[in-house]
Amino acid sequence: MNGIVHPGRGDRLWRGIIIGTPYVWLLLFFLAPFAIVLKISFADPIVAQPPFTPFFDWSASAGQRILATLDNYRFLLEDNLYLVSYLNSIKIALVSTALCLLLGFPMAYAIARTPQPWRNLLLLLVILPFWTSFLLRIYALMVMMGQHGLVNDLLLSLGVIDQPLAMLYTNGAVYLGIVYSYLPFMILPLYASLEKLDHDVHEAAADLGAKPTQVFFDITLPMAVPGIIAGSLLVFIPALGEYVIPALLGGLDTLMIGHTLYDEFFVNRDWPLACAVAILLLLILILPIVLFQHFQQEADA
Amino acid sequence: MTTPGNTLNTLNTTDTPNPEFINTPWRDPQQRPFIEIEGLSKRFGDFIAVDAVNLKIYRRELFTILGGSGCGKTTLLRMLAGFEKPSAGRIRIDGVDVTDLPPYLRPVNMMFQSYAVFPHMTVYQNIAYGLKKEKLPRAEIKERVGRMLELVQLTALSKRKPNQLSGGQRQRVALARALIKQPKVLLLDEPLAALDKKLREQTQFELMNIQDKLGITFVVVTHDQEEAMTLASRIAVMDAGDFVQIGTPSEVYEFPRNHFVASFFGSINLFDATVTSVDAGELCVLLDDSDTEICTRYEGELAVGSACKIGVRPEKLLISTERPAEQGNTITRGVVEDLAYKGNRSIYRVRAQNGRIIMVSAQNKQRSAHLPLEWDDEVYLSWPSDCSVVLTA
Numbered sequence: 001m002n003g004i005v006h007p008g009r010g011d012r013l014w015r016g017i018i019i020g021t022p023y024v025w026l027l028l029f030f031l032a033p034f035a036i037v038l039k040i041s042f043a044d045p046i047v048a049q050p051p052f053t054p055f056f057d058w059s060a061s062a063g064q065r066i067l068a069t070l071d072n073y074r075f076l077l078e079d080n081l082y083l084v085s086y087l088n089s090i091k092i093a094l095v096s097t098a099l100c101l102l103l104g105f106p107m108a109y110a111i112a113r114t115p116q117p118w119r120n121l122l123l124l125l126v127i128l129p130f131w132t133s134f135l136l137r138i139y140a141l142m143v144m145m146g147q148h149g150l151v152n153d154l155l156l157s158l159g160v161i162d163q164p165l166a167m168l169y170t171n172g173a174v175y176l177g178i179v180y181s182y183l184p185f186m187i188l189p190l191y192a193s194l195e196k197l198d199h200d201v202h203e204a205a206a207d208l209g210a211k212p213t214q215v216f217f218d219i220t221l222p223m224a225v226p227g228i229i230a231g232s233l234l235v236f237i238p239a240l241g242e243y244v245i246p247a248l249l250g251g252l253d254t255l256m257i258g259h260t261l262y263d264e265f266f267v268n269r270d271w272p273l274a275c276a277v278a279i280l281l282l283l284i285l286i287l288p289i290v291l292f293q294h295f296q297q298e299a300d301a
Numbered sequence: 302m303t304t305p306g307n308t309l310n311t312l313n314t315t316d317t318p319n320p321e322f323i324n325t326p327w328r329d330p331q332q333r334p335f336i337e338i339e340g341l342s343k344r345f346g347d348f349i350a351v352d353a354v355n356l357k358i359y360r361r362e363l364f365t366i367l368g369g370s371g372c373g374k375t376t377l378l379r380m381l382a383g384f385e386k387p388s389a390g391r392i393r394i395d396g397v398d399v400t401d402l403p404p405y406l407r408p409v410n411m412m413f414q415s416y417a418v419f420p421h422m423t424v425y426q427n428i429a430y431g432l433k434k435e436k437l438p439r440a441e442i443k444e445r446v447g448r449m450l451e452l453v454q455l456t457a458l459s460k461r462k463p464n465q466l467s468g469g470q471r472q473r474v475a476l477a478r479a480l481i482k483q484p485k486v487l488l489l490d491e492p493l494a495a496l497d498k499k500l501r502e503q504t505q506f507e508l509m510n511i512q513d514k515l516g517i518t519f520v521v522v523t524h525d526q527e528e529a530m531t532l533a534s535r536i537a538v539m540d541a542g543d544f545v546q547i548g549t550p551s552e553v554y555e556f557p558r559n560h561f562v563a564s565f566f567g568s569i570n571l572f573d574a575t576v577t578s579v580d581a582g583e584l585c586v587l588l589d590d591s592d593t594e595i596c597t598r599y600e601g602e603l604a605v606g607s608a609c610k611i612g613v614r615p616e617k618l619l620i621s622t623e624r625p626a627e628q629g630n631t632i633t634r635g636v637v638e639d640l641a642y643k644g645n646r647s648i649y650r651v652r653a654q655n656g657r658i659i660m661v662s663a664q665n666k667q668r669s670a671h672l673p674l675e676w677d678d679e680v681y682l683s684w685p686s687d688c689s690v691v692l693t694a
Contacts, residue, residue: 200417203384206404207411208482209434222421
């Protein structure tokens with residue numbers, strides 16, 4: 001490489017490329033679509049192709065005009081459906097995150113404390129479900145939970161129940177689907193922070209008079225906080241906007257914002273309203289991320 | 302020697318330290334040991350880390366366990382702390398059997414080699430942790446932590462987090478945290494290994510001062526023989542899970558039981574010798590390249606005519622161009638093959654007549670820009686015969 005022979009200019013060029021690439025990427029694939037969605041959210045729906053009014057009105061006799069309306073956002077706040085969808089999504093995402101944390105923490109801790117050859121195998125088992133299609137795994141859950149699914153058949157043949165349990169198309173099925181799908185995203189960051197934990201620190205606490213439960217709450221838990229935050233965000237954020245799981249496993253009463261957004265977009269073909277739903281969802285998501293950043297900075301300081 | 306298992310291969314009985322010396326409870330059979338270890342073993346699968354050791358440590362001792370890596374010294378310490386369950390044997394501290402007690406119920410605290418300070422707590426919180434677990438009143442905790450911070454000179458840094466401290470400061474946090482519970486025994490695992498040389502030497506004396514001030518029994522594990530020598534009231538030299546020799550620093554240095562102990566503490570020159578007579582614990586040998594006969598007390602079993610080795614420390618040897626006086630000296634000859642001037646002393650590598658290299662460490666007492674000896678000089682090597690030690694293994 002030239003950059004090695006002539007450090008000055010080549011180095012700067014390389015640095016520029018390396019730093020610039022992610023920014024260009026974000027600009028092209030995040031900021032630009034976001035700007036488009038934002039623009040559409042201020043438009044009115046019309047029956048046309050594309051199905052919304054333009055942002056700039058070039059044709060008008062009064063010169064250039066910006067045709068922006070807040071009607072969509074007003075509508076979001078007026079119609080109860082959206083508020084219920086948002087709140088329900090937040091509730092389902094929060095509860096799923098908590099369940100993932102409760103399940104994932106002991107698993108991550110056990111993996112971090114397992115001696116080496118086995119540890120890699122256990123990690124592999126955590127990642128293994130990713131090797132099959134996400135949709136296939138959700139369909140598999142449907143097969144298991146259906147009216148005449150594996151679980152009901154088994155319980156019936158064992159005589160535990162007289163008639164099939166209604167498992168599929170309930171909120172419970174949605175929780176199960178989300179926890180099952182996102183558990184690895186909780187386990188991996190938790191494992192990363194627990195694995196770094198020096199075992200001496202636990203022994204030091206025990207040596208200073210802490211009983212095993214006290215060692216956990218005084219030492220293990222506080223030191224795993226970065227992993228807990230990272231894992232919770234990784235579960236909470238996708239779970240909040242989840243569409244496939246509530247659509248396939250949820251019932252009619254399972255209102256989640258991802259599903260509502262889909263309906264606005266593809267069923268009602270109201271693109272502007274769907275975009276407003278998406279923008280509001282993004283605003284809700286930014287809040288935990290800003291909090292996370294704040295915690296990170298505090299931890300580093 | 303009254304301590305069992307501590308007989309020394311001394312050449313001259315007058316050289317053994319005075320048994321009346323007050324600071325040596327291990328010489329007094331009336332003294333009750335503070336820590337008693339009986340037949341303590343630890344097996345990891347097929348590997349025997351600690352092999353049925355017995356040890357008595359007395360109140361206020363600064364006892365050092367010395368050995369190379371994998372000799373079992375850390376495992377022994379961890380059994381004292383309660384982190385490892387012994388495969389066999391008992392541990393008693395101040396008359397109480399603690400063998401089956403978990404770490405948090407033992408009157409023992411440990412300072413870890415990694416220091417293991419809590420990274421998410423400040424210096425103050427680290428030191429106060431042990432007292433908080435005792436549920437002491439807040440005012441008392443504050444007062445005691447304050448005093449401890451003063452003792453280890455960390456008062457100004459009490460609000461800092463460990464990642465804002467230097468290695469030496471972290472070490473003092475670890476020490477203060479372990480000392481604040483006023484344990485009956487403080488266990489220290491390689492306490493100074495992570496410090497640089499200068500700080501290590503300074504901290505050695507600080508440790509000794511703190512031990513003296515608080516009167517706590519210290520058990521130190523180290524692989525550094527210099528550290529062991531400086532700190533210890535007694536040293537237990539450990540190898541392959543068992544003690545090779547237990548004694549004061551001067552005992553293990555001047556009267557090593559075998560070659561392993563001798564070479565662990567600095568270097569030692571070995572001379573071939575032949576046993577000429579054995580009589581009631583006294584052994585006489587003839588050095589193979591000298592006509593001097595050395596007689597020494599020796600409790601091992603050696604037959605007349607069998608070969609053995611005589612060990613002499615480099616600083617006990619006198620190097621000269623003129624033949625020294627015969628009286629009480631062992632004399633041999635050689636040629637200076639190499640020399641290293643080190644300021645306060647010079648190291649000579651002398652090739653003896655049988656081809657073996659002998660190391661001599663000579664104090665440079667005279668002030669001179671010229672070396673008293675040069676390469677290829679023919680020299681006499683001599684040492685007081687009672688500085689020789691018979692070494693078998």
